[in-house]
Amino acid sequence: MRRAFTIVELLVTIGIIALLAGLLLVGIGSARGAAQARRQASNLRQLHVAWTMYADQASGSILPGFIETKVQEVWKIRAKAPARIPGSDSDRLPRDVSQSYPWRLMPCLDNAWDVMMEQRPGEASAETSTTAAPWSDRPGVSTPDPIASIASLPTETAGRTVALQPSFAYNGWHIGGVWRARAEGAPRLALGDAKPTAAFASALKMGESASLNVILRKIAAARLPDQLTLFCPAALAPAGGPDDLPHPEAPGTPLVSPPSLAGTRIWESSATDPDTLRVLVPQAVPMRRDPRALQRVTIDGAVPAASMAELADLRCWIDLAAWPEGPNPGPIFSVTP
Numbered sequence: 663m664r665r666a667f668t669i670v671e672l673l674v675t676i677g678i679i680a681l682l683a684g685l686l687l688v689g690i691g692s693a694r695g696a697a698q699a700r701r702q703a704s705n706l707r708q709l710h711v712a713w714t715m716y717a718d719q720a721s722g723s724i725l726p727g728f729i730e731t732k733v734q735e736v737w738k739i740r741a742k743a744p745a746r747i748p749g750s751d752s753d754r755l756p757r758d759v760s761q762s763y764p765w766r767l768m769p770c771l772d773n774a775w776d777v778m779m780e781q782r783p784g785e786a787s788a789e790t791s792t793t794a795a796p797w798s799d800r801p802g803v804s805t806p807d808p809i810a811s812i813a814s815l816p817t818e819t820a821g822r823t824v825a826l827q828p829s830f831a832y833n834g835w836h837i838g839g840v841w842r843a844r845a846e847g848a849p850r851l852a853l854g855d856a857k858p859t860a861a862f863a864s865a866l867k868m869g870e871s872a873s874l875n876v877i878l879r880k881i882a883a884a885r886l887p888d889q890l891t892l893f894c895p896a897a898l899a900p901a902g903g904p905d906d907l908p909h910p911e912a913p914g915t916p917l918v919s920p921p922s923l924a925g926t927r928i929w930e931s932s933a934t935d936p937d938t939l940r941v942l943v944p945q946a947v948p949m950r951r952d953p954r955a956l957q958r959v960t961i962d963g964a965v966p967a968a969s970m971a972e973l974a975d976l977r978c979w980i981d982l983a984a985w986p987e988g989p990n991p992g993p994i995f996s997v998t999p
Contacts, residue, residue: 699952702895705777706959709830709893712770714881714963722880725767727834727917728808731757732843741765744773747820759821761812762916763838764828780829805898806945808840808852809916831896831918831946836980837961839877840917851877853924856995865986874995878961878981887961891978894918894958895951899929904938908949915946920979922992929974930991936971948973 716725734740734757741760743753755765764778771777805813812826834840840852856874863870878884896918897908919928928945932938937955941947948970950956955967961981972978976990
């Protein structure tokens with residue numbers, strides 16, 4: 663006669679099955695996370711190749727971080743879409759959406775949508791009118807200068823989504839630079855007249871009236887190619903601590919702010935967790951889309967993982983000839999408005 667299972671045996675069996683199922687789910691989650699990290703690293707490397715190709719075609723000049731519309735008119739430049747724009751007989755994009763870097767880099771990227779828009783896979787690479795999703799519905803999140811000029815465009819504007827919400831932000835304040843128009847005279851760089859703070863000038867034994875070149879414009883001139891952040895994931899964030907940071911799936915942004923921007927401290931690493939940050943001024947800040955580490959690509963093409971504590975040092979953002987010993991969170995310079 664066959665003996666039936668006892669309650670204890672059934673509970674033990676169910677417990678073993680539940681344990682095995684849990685281990686399986688953990689393994690699947692780990693494999694998915696590893697695949698995401700590999701895809702992100704691959705996309706960052708492709709961006710670096712495209713960025714280098716752009717410089718090769720421009721006689722070594724680096725891709726500008728942002729070019730105001732009026733500056734594009736002066737320089738007579740206009741970006742192209744990968745196909746004819748619906749409702750138009752041209753593939754020329756509005757200059758408003760060519761202010762940020764994506765559409766100017768896309769030709770060197772072979773218009774690869776899945777690289778530029780990793781967070782929105784599967785949509786047509788010829789995007790010209792897809793509506794950009796809102797960055798956040800939480801209070802305190804605003805669109806900072808200069809990308810506010812793109813965010814204010816009508817949602818149906820051709821190319822707006824790619825221009826406004828690429829998956830990877832460019833360290834364009836200090837690489838390539840933000841170009842602005844003047845009422846009179848040639849265009850100027852937003853941080854082109856940087857002067858050292860008193861503390862920074864004292865640490866380097868230089869005069870406070872000396873000029874600091876805080877914008878890298880030629881690849882060959884890079885002094886810290888293995889440290890300088892080129893592209894990284896970023897999103898707009900309100901002022902606050904780790905609990906106020908955007909969700910990892912939040913839309914991206916074309917420009918990322920270093921820990922200090924000119925004379926203003928923007929963000930700092932959390933005192934309790936080196937992998938999180940505290941935002942002091944609402945801005946576009948680095949963020950971890952991969953829960954294990956923030957990946958970035960540097961000038962030399964490497965894709966190192968970095969903690970927020972490591973990125974809080976301005977050596978990761980600004981290419982200077984000399985730095986004082988110890989961490990440099992900034993501010994280290996100011997500019998004349």
